[in-house]
Amino acid sequence: MIRINCPYCGERDHSEFSYGGDASIKYPSLEASAKEWTEAIFFRKNIRGFQLETWHHSNGCRMWLEVERSTLTHEIKSVRPCHPDLQKVVENNK
Amino acid sequence: MTRFNAWNVIKNGLNGQSGWSRQWRDPEPKSNYDVIIVGGGLHGLATAFYLAKNHNIKNVAVLEKGWIGGGNAGRNTTIVRSNYMMPGNHEFYEHSLKLWENLSHELNYNVMFSQRAHVSLFHSPGARDSAARRYNVMRLHGTDAELWDLKTLKKKIPHLNYDDSRFPILGAAVQRRAGNARHDAVAWGYARAADSLGVDILQNCEVTGITRKNGSIESIQTSRGTIKGKKVGFAVAGNTSVLWQMAELGNLPIESHKLQAFVTESIKPLLDQVVVYGVGGAHFYISQSDKGSMVFGGDLDWYKSYAQRGNLPIVQDSAEAAMAILPCLGRIRLLRHWAGVMDMTMDGSFFICKTPISNLYLNAGWNYGGFKASPASGWYFADLIANENPHNYVHNHNLERFEKGINIDERGAGPDPKLHG
Numbered sequence: 420m421i422r423i424n425c426p427y428c429g430e431r432d433h434s435e436f437s438y439g440g441d442a443s444i445k446y447p448s449l450e451a452s453a454k455e456w457t458e459a460i461f462f463r464k465n466i467r468g469f470q471l472e473t474w475h476h477s478n479g480c481r482m483w484l485e486v487e488r489s490t491l492t493h494e495i496k497s498v499r500p501c502h503p504d505l506q507k508v509v510e511n512n513k
Numbered sequence: 514m515t516r517f518n519a520w521n522v523i524k525n526g527l528n529g530q531s532g533w534s535r536q537w538r539d540p541e542p543k544s545n546y547d548v549i550i551v552g553g554g555l556h557g558l559a560t561a562f563y564l565a566k567n568h569n570i571k572n573v574a575v576l577e578k579g580w581i582g583g584g585n586a587g588r589n590t591t592i593v594r595s596n597y598m599m600p601g602n603h604e605f606y607e608h609s610l611k612l613w614e615n616l617s618h619e620l621n622y623n624v625m626f627s628q629r630a631h632v633s634l635f636h637s638p639g640a641r642d643s644a645a646r647r648y649n650v651m652r653l654h655g656t657d658a659e660l661w662d663l664k665t666l667k668k669k670i671p672h673l674n675y676d677d678s679r680f681p682i683l684g685a686a687v688q689r690r691a692g693n694a695r696h697d698a699v700a701w702g703y704a705r706a707a708d709s710l711g712v713d714i715l716q717n718c719e720v721t722g723i724t725r726k727n728g729s730i731e732s733i734q735t736s737r738g739t740i741k742g743k744k745v746g747f748a749v750a751g752n753t754s755v756l757w758q759m760a761e762l763g764n765l766p767i768e769s770h771k772l773q774a775f776v777t778e779s780i781k782p783l784l785d786q787v788v789v790y791g792v793g794g795a796h797f798y799i800s801q802s803d804k805g806s807m808v809f810g811g812d813l814d815w816y817k818s819y820a821q822r823g824n825l826p827i828v829q830d831s832a833e834a835a836m837a838i839l840p841c842l843g844r845i846r847l848l849r850h851w852a853g854v855m856d857m858t859m860d861g862s863f864f865i866c867k868t869p870i871s872n873l874y875l876n877a878g879w880n881y882g883g884f885k886a887s888p889a890s891g892w893y894f895a896d897l898i899a900n901e902n903p904h905n906y907v908h909n910h911n912l913e914r915f916e917k918g919i920n921i922d923e924r925g926a927g928p929d930p931k932l933h934g
Contacts (some may be wrong), residue, residue: 420825421816434826438816438931453916460928461859461915462764465754467819490769491819 421488424498427480427506439473442485442501467491473501514709517621536701537708542715542737546574548898549733549742551720551756552749553577554586555696555884556876558703558714559891560748560898562620565710567892568899573712574742576735578719582700585751585883588821588853590774590798590810592787593885594631594691596658598650599921602862605906606882607656609889610690616888622702624694625803631691632661632670633789634838636680644686651688661685670786674840680792693787693800699887723760729872730760746874746898748890751854752819753877762869766859766915767878768930770813771852773823775831777845779805790838796934797834807845809835813931814852823852855880861933862921865894866903866911874898875912880933 421433441463447455464470469489476482483501488494500506515521515534525532548564550557553575564570575581593613595606617623635641641660648658662684667675675682704714715737722734732741749756754765784807787800799809811831814824828850835842858864858878863886868875876894879886893907903911909919915928926932 432826433816433824440817440929457916458764461766463754463766463768463930464758464764465768465817467752467755467769470817472817490817493818493820 421493421495423474423484423486423495425476425479425482425484426498426500427482428476431476431479433474435476435478436474436484437477439475439483442471442473469496514705517623536705537714540713540715542574542718542735542740543713544739544741545572546713546740546742547572548744548746549573549740550575550746550748551733552747553581553704553714553716554584554748554750555699555703555887556750556879556890556894557746557748558700558707559887560746560876560894561712561714561891562703562707562710563891563895564899565707565712568895570899571711573707574740575707575712575714576718576720576733576740577714577716578736580716581704581714582697585853585855586696586700588774588851589696589884590800590808591693591696591802591884592631592691592798592800593626593694594688594787595656595885596631596633596647596651596686596688596691597923598647599862599923601906601909601921602923603651603654603656605889605893606886607654608892608906609886610656612888612892613694613885614690616694616699616702620702620706622698622705624698624702626692626694627803628690628692629800630687630689630786631789632666632786633686633791634666634673634682635684635686636682636792638683641683648686657688657690659687659689661687670784670788672783672839672841673788674838677837680837691787693802695803696884703887703891720756720759723756725760725870728870730870742872744872744874744898746876746894748876748894750856750877750879750883753856753875760870760873765877766912767856768817769819769854770816770857770931771818771820771823772810772813772855772881773827773831773850773852774808774810775828775850776802776848777807777842778848780807780845781805783807783841784839788838790834797831797838799835799839806848807835807842812934813855813857815931817931819854821852821854823850855883857930857933859915859928859930860920860922861924861926862910863890864910864912865890865897865907867897867901868912
């Protein structure tokens with residue numbers, strides 16, 4: 420079991436989360452060529468080692484997280500919210 | 514190499530089994546080959562065999578970083594079927610099944626292919642319609658396919674859980690010619706047959722570097738020295754991206770995911786068919802090996818990984834699925850479970866194609882379906898390498914299909930590799 424330290428909820432089993440995918444993808448502009456869009460949507464680096472990826476805490480706070488995890492050992496180096504400002508917005512609206 | 518036949522079996526039975534020779538040689542790498550196949554799995558070995566047999570190209574090396582049969586060749590649930598619908602796929606897998614039917618004779622090696630039927634259960638009228646459509650498409654293309662109603666199914670497999678009110682069994686889509694084979698025997702059979710035609714199988718020979726010159730591959734550095742090849746084929750599903758980037762070719766429409774499988778202790782004959790159970794997006798398949806073990810598998814682990822070990826939530830999922838469909842397995846004990854690394858592609862279909870490098874050919878992206886595809890994969894990959902021209906069945910199984918919008922998506926799941934189970 421991978422344990423993910425959710426910045427909002429604390430350390431939880433990965434079965435509480437849904438795997439998103441590669442977090443390093445940058446989508447091109449709408450006017451970009453078909454080739455660029457194909458590259459962004461279909462082609463992956465598929466890193467063996469540490470990669471940035473997204474996880475959704477779907478059975479928890481439902482926040483998207485950016486996780487730096489090794490695809491070889493499953494070790495996690497860092498976890499941060501995908502949208503760091505979101506917490507501030509939530510707190511300001513209380 | 515001593516051939517297997519009745520005469521030799523009797524003769525060696527009388528002389529203490531002393532008359533058998535090595536199954537395949539353990540040669541030193543030569544410096545030059547006509548074709549180098551990287552990857553000594555089932556696909557690589559089959560490719561080498563068909564290169565020698567169909568195309569008379571015998572100066573071939575198969576490079577394997579570990580030992581043959583030690584990668585995904587030994588990490589599968591040994592199911593063989595051809596229930597595919599998309600153009601290209603159904604012809605390809607049907608040809609593969611036909612090759613399976615004669616494989617033991619072809620290789621002079623008993624691969625223990627057992628056409629015990631592949632029984633795919635359905636649990637709702639919608640699922641029945643969908644199965645009827647798929648199996649009608651198969652019949653129109655000359656593949657055997659039938660639908661069993663509940664009465665037939667109960668007669669054939671009486672001990673399934675017919676009382677489940679959440680997911681009641683309505684019947685099954687069946688391919689009778691489908692079944693199982695012995696995975697090690699397939700690896701050894703191809704290795705032995707390829708070796709006897711002159712192919713060098715180089716084990717413990719890991720590729721460590723690739724030297725390119727003027728748009729082609731000049732040589733390959735390995736843990737057993739530098740080897741030159743006029744043509745090079747990659748057949749290393751699971752680690753394709755790593756090798757691809759070693760050749761400085763950039764990204765691929767592939768993610769590596771792991772898939773678990775399970776084996777229980779041996780029991781008396783219980784299940785004569787391969788049974789597939791899929792409800793609510795879950796996925797479970799089970800059969801009984803000739804030794805009596807129940808062999809089953811489920812879904813991917815749902816996150817990208819190169820680790821050949823599985824996670825516990827999927828163990829639980831698979832055990833729950835087993836109990837849901839065959840409650841009589843409740844007290845059986847697991848002997849082993851393992852995970853294999855799959856090339857999951859963006860549309861769930863494979864690649865047998867040319868690459869941006871003129872003398873490099875790619876065989877990759879087998880998703881869940883690599884084992885059954887092995888014979889046809891070797892057949893058409895060898896054909897591509899020998900004739901430079903992709904056969905009609907595989908001419909769309911290339912890397913350009915995504916940009917052209919002709920994805921071969923059997924499941925219609927879209928560009929997310931983990932969904933193409």
